[in-house]
Amino acid sequence: MLQSLRENRRWQGFLLILPALLVLGLLLVLPLGLTVVTSFAQRDVDGNVIYTFTLGNYWRLLGFTETGWDDLYLKILLRSLALALQTTTVVLLLAYPLAYFIARAPQRRRNLLLFWVLVPLWTNFVIRIYAWVMILRSQGVLNSTLGAVAGLVDLPWQPLDLYPSQSAVLIGMVYEFLPFMILPVYTSLEKIEPALYEAAADLHANALQTFWRVTIPLSMPGVIAGTILTFVPVIGTFVVSDILGGRQVILVGNLVQRQFLDARDPPFGSAASIVLLGITLVLTLYYTRRFGLGEEIAAG
């Protein structure tokens, strides 16, 4: 038995991936299958799932309800999409210069700077978001600081009404996902051979031209990885919007959560999560194809 296993490469390979297969099968494929099945089901008045086949849940998401046209859910989808795009854009704009700065710092200082980037992750996610409530609310740190400054220079001052709002959700998301953009962008920037910058300068490119023609293209793998690492979790998250949106900013994540926990409508919640999954998948695939994790870059 052992002897034959030693000689059979195929079985060895299978045994090696078996644990991972089990985990993925039990914790991903099976629940996902159940969700798909549930999304075509109905619920009775008591909130029990009746397994039939209906597209009703999907129609309802698109706005065709029993009582007529209602774009409530479409708006939620669009809002989630818009917020995810905004977050990703702002995160990219903030993370890129920072990653560039770290990548071009002296070797010894880089690790320290990266360490600082990661320090916030040591605190629990929910606690960090609650900290933003303390900062942004009308009597919070931000407003009292700004108020004090305004008082000093004798300017009229209206406290900013930031919490709860969609802006607060955006700020929280940006804060939350910044490290996930900085790290991959840093990694790809750091890999660029310094001689390439010199070569560009030698070939009559000024700093800006070098940045456009050399730095940005060569850091694209990191940018692509970072945007996916940001966009995908942001479009599905519900904690940040729950806390900083004060239950007013409803995203797809919140919708799914409430259908399961409050409205007791698992079939509709399932349909919403399948749609979310579909959107994410399509966008990610399109994005990676469009901006290509080109072979020459991936191999480089």
Next chain:
Amino acid sequence: MAGYAVELRAVWKRFLGPAGETVAAVKELSLQIADGEFFALLGPSGCGKTTTLRMVAGFELPSDGEVLIQGKPMGKTPPYQRPVNTVFQNYALFPHMTIGENVAFGLQMQKVGRQEVQRRVGDALEMVRLSGLERRRPKQLSGGQQQRVALARALVNRPQVLLLDEPLGALDLKLRKEMQLELKKLQREVGITFVFVTHDQEEALTMSDRIAVMDAGVALQVGSATQIYEQPNCRFVADFIGETNFLEGSVQQLQGGQALVELPGGLSVWASMAQPVAVGNPVTVAVRPEKLTLRPLEAPLANQLQGQVVDQVYIGTDTYYSVRLASGQTIRVREQNNLAALRQGAQPGDTVCVQFVAETASVLTG
């Protein structure tokens, strides 16, 4: 020609060392490189040759002194505004661009018209015999091909000076030999001044019109290959370029550019003076193995040392002999194998005479 292609006037480059001390990589270096010259900066690693090249390219600025290109002081002119282009040690080709895009890059940055870019890129690739590979990526080419792309990418800009930093260092021996000749030929064709850095003395001798031998930030000798090889002006140059025997002694007598040097054991030899010396100075006589001839113990001649053959190595064209002199020092003799009769005369254990002509030996101080 009014000016020089490249001129360095008392250039210093100081760096901050790891312990905060100042380290001078280049010390008061002055060089004049003529238009159209193939000039080599030769020296061991850490001698300051690459730093010198980088100061011409503009990647480093001199701490002191001045770099002039075509008579114009460069001051703090950034690399992208200097009329020079560089072939980098590991080529530094842009991995995300095709060969065609790599070669076109410099012209595009200079806002050359599209059609002209296309024409000149085509010409440049033809010149380095890479036509048809425009659409490949650098990774898909061999080392020798990448080297030629780097050349084309630099030359397409028609620089006034082409700088080459160990351009052949990453190639294997056979390819390196080929490229040496090819580079030399190319330089004659385009007529551009080439300044190249190497630690390989044979490469420098093969390709260059003139060579600057550098050590510890100083250019010890600047001259043609023949001058540097035949008349080294100091012990370092004699030792670094080719093989040399060094005989220690002191000056006894001076006569018409030659000095009589007394060696330990009472023997005296004549050699030509490379540096000014005075009677009584301790000096070294440098003489290359192939300038020495072995003679049977016969009539005493001038410049003749006596010794015993301790080793004999036959290498085909030549035979190497190790001869231990009366003083105990062992010297190397290289004889061409066209005189079979003489060669047979010297076997390990034989006592022989080693003789040389005064003009082929140099008297060096230190």
